[in-house]
Amino acid sequence: MPASSRAPARVKDRPTWLVSRLFARSSGLLADGFEAHGGGLRSYHYRLLAALEEWGPASQADLGRATGIDRSDVTAVLSELESRRLVGRSADPGHGRRNIVTITAAGAEQLRELDAVVDGVQERLLSPLTAAQRRQFVALMSKLLADGSAPPTG
Amino acid sequence: MPASSRAPARVKDRPTWLVSRLFARSSGLLADGFEAHGGGLRSYHYRLLAALEEWGPASQADLGRATGIDRSDVTAVLSELESRRLVGRSADPGHGRRNIVTITAAGAEQLRELDAVVDGVQERLLSPLTAAQRRQFVALMSKLLADGSAPPTG
DNA sequence: TACCAGTCGTTGGCGCGGCCAACACCCGTG
């Protein structure tokens, strides 16, 4: 199963490689969980459902901006969610083109299931670490991401 | 530039999300570096060149196993490397179907350039961390990956 | 009022990394 744990020495110890492998493991666990308990939904669906529950009904463009998902992908994924009745699309009165997307009760229910799946994956992903190490790990990643695109201090 | 730093609260603090964002940043830096100084090569090319230099001439199937890259992708990427004269393919005498792939002098030269690019990316990726924190971070990731697919101890 | 800039949803496409299936070919073994 561990497809590409193998690599040349100059590759396999570099942080970028470790990040890549860790992402592979993380996304693999998520994919497994979603497949098993998510009814074939993927991370895009989860992100959009979560955004709708957190911020309430919104237009597709707003959803895209809120989640960082491209407008075109939002359209496609919402269509899938809509066909499963997890989401509703209705025209914005007073603004012809815009849609108002709402999460349905079934959607909120599905979101809770996905939340449980995602929580379980966190646990499985971090299981080799102690609680203190997990906090360290999260703190280090947060620091990398926060200061990563740091302004030129000028 | 930071496309999807945005996310619902229930998403954006989870380790799997941080890993995903960190991977996005890491692979973005690598793509930028390869585009700028790698002549349009990508990570597959780098992995294969590195494997060839580390383990010497090998068949395509062996390269695939050594790097975790699928045989079909190895074929395609080697063709690109061959057309740039970074790699040579020759028939294995005494084994009709098998090829023996060799890195050329130009390939070794290109590999050194890519090494420099990749080293630079490590530095940029980890720049927010102190040396001690970098060691911690690498150690934590290694632990996650080593024990991640741990056998059931039974 | 007429025009222009900008937004919105949608379609269609691309790239990368990672896969799988099928095929023709070749090998070693029984």
Added chain:
DNA sequence: CACGGGTGTTGGCCGCGCCAACGACTGGTA
């Protein structure tokens, strides 16, 4: 000889992340 297995190749699929372009629509300004 027949067979199983490795080998290289072609072609396709998926998920995630993008981009371009279009018609429909809006708001602001001349």
